[in-house]
Amino acid sequence: MVIEAKITAPTIITLDHGAVRELRLNHPPANALSPQLIAALREAVVGAPRDGARALVLSGAPGMFSAGLDVPLLLTLNRAAIAEVWHDFYALLRTLASSSVPIAAAITGHAPAGGTVLLLFCDWRGMAEGDWKIGLNEVQVGIPLPPVIFAALKRQVGSRQAERLAAGGLLISVAEAASIGLVDEALPGERVVKRAVEWCQSLLALPPQAMAATRREARADLVRLFEQSLDREIDEVIANWWSDETQTVLKSLAERLAEKKST
Amino acid sequence: MVIEAKITAPTIITLDHGAVRELRLNHPPANALSPQLIAALREAVVGAPRDGARALVLSGAPGMFSAGLDVPLLLTLNRAAIAEVWHDFYALLRTLASSSVPIAAAITGHAPAGGTVLLLFCDWRGMAEGDWKIGLNEVQVGIPLPPVIFAALKRQVGSRQAERLAAGGLLISVAEAASIGLVDEALPGERVVKRAVEWCQSLLALPPQAMAATRREARADLVRLFEQSLDREIDEVIANWWSDETQTVLKSLAERLAEKKST
Amino acid sequence: MVIEAKITAPTIITLDHGAVRELRLNHPPANALSPQLIAALREAVVGAPRDGARALVLSGAPGMFSAGLDVPLLLTLNRAAIAEVWHDFYALLRTLASSSVPIAAAITGHAPAGGTVLLLFCDWRGMAEGDWKIGLNEVQVGIPLPPVIFAALKRQVGSRQAERLAAGGLLISVAEAASIGLVDEALPGERVVKRAVEWCQSLLALPPQAMAATRREARADLVRLFEQSLDREIDEVIANWWSDETQTVLKSLAERLAEKKST
Numbered sequence: 001m002v003i004e005a006k007i008t009a010p011t012i013i014t015l016d017h018g019a020v021r022e023l024r025l026n027h028p029p030a031n032a033l034s035p036q037l038i039a040a041l042r043e044a045v046v047g048a049p050r051d052g053a054r055a056l057v058l059s060g061a062p063g064m065f066s067a068g069l070d071v072p073l074l075l076t077l078n079r080a081a082i083a084e085v086w087h088d089f090y091a092l093l094r095t096l097a098s099s100s101v102p103i104a105a106a107i108t109g110h111a112p113a114g115g116t117v118l119l120l121f122c123d124w125r126g127m128a129e130g131d132w133k134i135g136l137n138e139v140q141v142g143i144p145l146p147p148v149i150f151a152a153l154k155r156q157v158g159s160r161q162a163e164r165l166a167a168g169g170l171l172i173s174v175a176e177a178a179s180i181g182l183v184d185e186a187l188p189g190e191r192v193v194k195r196a197v198e199w200c201q202s203l204l205a206l207p208p209q210a211m212a213a214t215r216r217e218a219r220a221d222l223v224r225l226f227e228q229s230l231d232r233e234i235d236e237v238i239a240n241w242w243s244d245e246t247q248t249v250l251k252s253l254a255e256r257l258a259e260k261k262s263t
Numbered sequence: 264m265v266i267e268a269k270i271t272a273p274t275i276i277t278l279d280h281g282a283v284r285e286l287r288l289n290h291p292p293a294n295a296l297s298p299q300l301i302a303a304l305r306e307a308v309v310g311a312p313r314d315g316a317r318a319l320v321l322s323g324a325p326g327m328f329s330a331g332l333d334v335p336l337l338l339t340l341n342r343a344a345i346a347e348v349w350h351d352f353y354a355l356l357r358t359l360a361s362s363s364v365p366i367a368a369a370i371t372g373h374a375p376a377g378g379t380v381l382l383l384f385c386d387w388r389g390m391a392e393g394d395w396k397i398g399l400n401e402v403q404v405g406i407p408l409p410p411v412i413f414a415a416l417k418r419q420v421g422s423r424q425a426e427r428l429a430a431g432g433l434l435i436s437v438a439e440a441a442s443i444g445l446v447d448e449a450l451p452g453e454r455v456v457k458r459a460v461e462w463c464q465s466l467l468a469l470p471p472q473a474m475a476a477t478r479r480e481a482r483a484d485l486v487r488l489f490e491q492s493l494d495r496e497i498d499e500v501i502a503n504w505w506s507d508e509t510q511t512v513l514k515s516l517a518e519r520l521a522e523k524k525s526t
Numbered sequence: 527m528v529i530e531a532k533i534t535a536p537t538i539i540t541l542d543h544g545a546v547r548e549l550r551l552n553h554p555p556a557n558a559l560s561p562q563l564i565a566a567l568r569e570a571v572v573g574a575p576r577d578g579a580r581a582l583v584l585s586g587a588p589g590m591f592s593a594g595l596d597v598p599l600l601l602t603l604n605r606a607a608i609a610e611v612w613h614d615f616y617a618l619l620r621t622l623a624s625s626s627v628p629i630a631a632a633i634t635g636h637a638p639a640g641g642t643v644l645l646l647f648c649d650w651r652g653m654a655e656g657d658w659k660i661g662l663n664e665v666q667v668g669i670p671l672p673p674v675i676f677a678a679l680k681r682q683v684g685s686r687q688a689e690r691l692a693a694g695g696l697l698i699s700v701a702e703a704a705s706i707g708l709v710d711e712a713l714p715g716e717r718v719v720k721r722a723v724e725w726c727q728s729l730l731a732l733p734p735q736a737m738a739a740t741r742r743e744a745r746a747d748l749v750r751l752f753e754q755s756l757d758r759e760i761d762e763v764i765a766n767w768w769s770d771e772t773q774t775v776l777k778s779l780a781e782r783l784a785e786k787k788s789t
Contacts, residue, residue, distance in 0.1 A: 006689060028789075030629050035289075045278045081566070123426070123430070124427070138731075138736070138740070139732050139733065139736045139737050139740050140732060141733075141736075142733040142735075142736045143736055144735070144736045144739035144740050144743070145740045145743065149739070149744055150743050156422070156423050157422070157423070158684060158707075159422060159681045159747065160681070160683070160707050160710075161683070161707075162743035162744060163649070163741075163745065164650070164710065166740050166743070166744050167628075167729065167737060167741040167744050168728065168729060169732055169737070169739050169740075178498050179587070181421075181423050181424075184423075184427065202431065203430065205400050205432070206403060206432055207402065207403075207404075207405040207509075208510050208514050209405075209407070209506065209508045209509075210401070210402045210406055210407045210432075210506070210508065210509065210512075211402050211430060211432070213407035213503070214401070214402050214407050214408045214413070214429050214432075215409055215426075217407070217408065217429070217432040218411050218413060218424065218425060218426035218429050218430050221422065225370060227320050240736075240739070243735065245733050245734070245735045245736065246367075246735075246736065247735075249733050249736075280609075297610045319711075344661070365693075386693070387690070412611050414590070418685045418686070419685070419686050421684060425744050444684075444686050444687075447686075447690065465694065466694060467668060467692065469665050469669040469694070469695055470665065470666070470771050470772075472668075472670070472769065472771045472772075473664070473665045473667075473668050473670045473695075473766075473769070473771065473772065474665050474695070474767070475691060476670035477664070477665050477670050477676070477692050477693050478672055478689075478693040480671065480676050480692070481676060481688060481689035481692050482672070482689065484685065489575055501540075
């Protein structure tokens with residue numbers, strides 16, 4: 001029941017299923033989080049309730065939800081631009097965490113690193129069955145996991161699993177993600193967006209004030225992460241980005257990606 | 264091994280199994296929590312250790328543990344009386360949380376809303392297998408879940424499940440309740456009270472001071488919920504009760520219940 | 527690939543598997559935690575990074591990881607000596623929690639009481655399949671579970687399971703321990719040390735600064751337990767030790783152990 005489909009930005013397709021708006025990441029080939037996509041997604045989430053959307057579905061392409069931060073592109077940026085990227089990424093996470101309307105993630109495929117970060121701040125997560133990888137592999141690519149993201153992971157899967165996943169930089173299977181609660185449901189890929197829309201509709205069928213107040217209470221700990229000053233944390237994240245280790249590992253990763261593309 | 268059976272109040276049957284006292288809710292047809300049952304239950308829990316009971320079992324009728332707050336009755340009460348009900352209900356929860364003796368819930372059947380609230384503040388929960396429903400469906404009936412109850416739910420099942428169950432106002436099956444830890448065991452209905460008594464006896468067989476001190480430490484977070492001032496929270500719960508949305512939904516619920524009774 | 531094997535102390539065998547150092551408890555018959563073993567283990571953990579070890583494996587004997595505190599021996603000690611034991615035991619736990627290098631527990635067999643305490647402060651826990659028992663049965667032997675240990679248990683398995691296990695003083699099976707997350711993996715006994723070494727190697731293969739920073743963030747709550755003053759807590763633990771109940775239960779336990787030995 002798609003009523004309206006339009007392109008609001010080059011990188012995001014907006015599809016309205018009644019009062020539920022789907023924001024489909026559309027930045028081929030990997031839905032990598034470029035500065036433009038980060039800004040566009042934040043704007044789309046902020047703007048949706050103003051357009052009358054009462055819930056959101058965040059989806060990607062079949063087989064690829066989002067590969068996370070666009071490392072090859074970010075490696076071309078100078079210090080000022082990198083600082084802006086990280087401030088904007090934190091602003092996006094805050095926007096997702098404190099959204100006045102529920103957000104369901106329809107994880108249509110791979111969701112490593114930044115792909116997993118996004119879904120931690122949503123209300124619900126359904127993931128397509130298949131040979132997709134999910135997890136916070138930041139450590140594998142030389143990036144210490146930022147504390148706010150670790151806190152959201154811990155809230156999602158508990159202290160023990162959060163320590164195991166984060167320190168090991170683990171990518172895991174869909175089945176394991178469902179079994180430890182990193183996602184709420186695993187289901188056939190062709191049904192994942194539909195189920196996310198239905199999940200939103202089930203919330204919208206409830207008495208709205210009681211639902212909104214209870215949802216607010218349940219997510220207060222997530223919102224609270226952003227109510228302290230995060231300037232120092234973000235400064236440290238940025239400083240880490242420019243460390244020798246991180247730069248070396250990221251450059252080697254970008255080279256591997258470039259070789260893969262050219263073969 | 265029932266040594267003594269007497270009726271201490273019209274609404275609760277007291278059965279002593281040695282040092283373990285069973286408090287059986289006996290307010291047909293649904294063990295709905297009327298102001299009288301709330302007061303009687305609190306009194307029974309407070310009084311039991313004075314009578315020599317060293318542990319408690321809280322049980323209901325086969326197929327019906329408790330349907331939660333007695334909405335049709337509460338809808339007839341004025342503002343002063345509603346305020347008293349909520350203050351008394353919070354006092355009951357505090358009494359359960361800080362009980363000096365262990366309390367096992369023998370969930371003999373349905374336990375929606377207030378039925379589930381009670382068991383969150385007990386030490387252990389066994390539930391009868393069968394087609395019974397359990398969960399905090401407050402949102403479904405227009406009541407924002409009170410923060411103290413959300414905190415107890417989160418302690419029981421973790422942040423992710425608590426958010427999912429509370430915001431969605433979900434009623435779930437016995438199997439799901441056991442699988443996510445909302446109850447500790449699912450077992451045949453005819454054994455649920457017996458098992459709860461045995462669970463109590465297993466605690467009473469331990470060195471009493473070591474058990475009591477460790478139990479106190481383990482439940483300190485639950486007791487701490489009541490050590491802050493809750494006046495403001497209770498005021499808000501009461502204000503919500505009188506909101507248009509809540510009154511409308513509750514009245515429509517009461518009408519459906521009345522129709523069901525008359526057919 | 528054992529490069530070097532030497533005996534650093536009568537009670538601990540040190541085996542270097544490349545950069546991963548195995549500390550094998552070697553205090554027959556039960557690897558009971560005597561004051562000497564506690565001191566030796568702490569020294570070995572502190573000293574390992576200075577010797578170039580980049581990760582540690584803590585193992586025991588086949589069928590017996592550690593039986594916990596050496597109760598028969600401790601019962602012969604005077605007040606000053608008991609106070610020293612508890613201060614040293616807390617110092618050991620702090621050393622494990624704040625170790626600059628990852629520690630994997632290879633739980634080769636039984637791990638009751640103090641045996642379980644040790645592994646709660648490690649980074650990862652693999653346990654040998656078999657008819658071994660694990661759990662914090664302190665309450666069964668008359669010792670209230672110290673708050674720092676309860677907090678570590680809660681971090682490991684969540685509030686509900688921590689309350690159940692601690693207040694009941696439960697010893698559980700390997701399968702149950704794996705299912706509730708008290709251990710991370712159950713595997714054949716002959717593979718448990720090898721797997722612990724491999725787990726360490728998987729962490730050491732990661733970019734070292736990103737791994738170390740993320741590991742620090744993930745374990746900050748565990749380290750924080752020791753950053754408050756624990757003098758009062760330790761004083762209470764020591765006072766409990768000399769209580770009538772504890773002394774009576776421990777003496778009866780020691781007698782049973784002596785009888786078992788003599789038959």
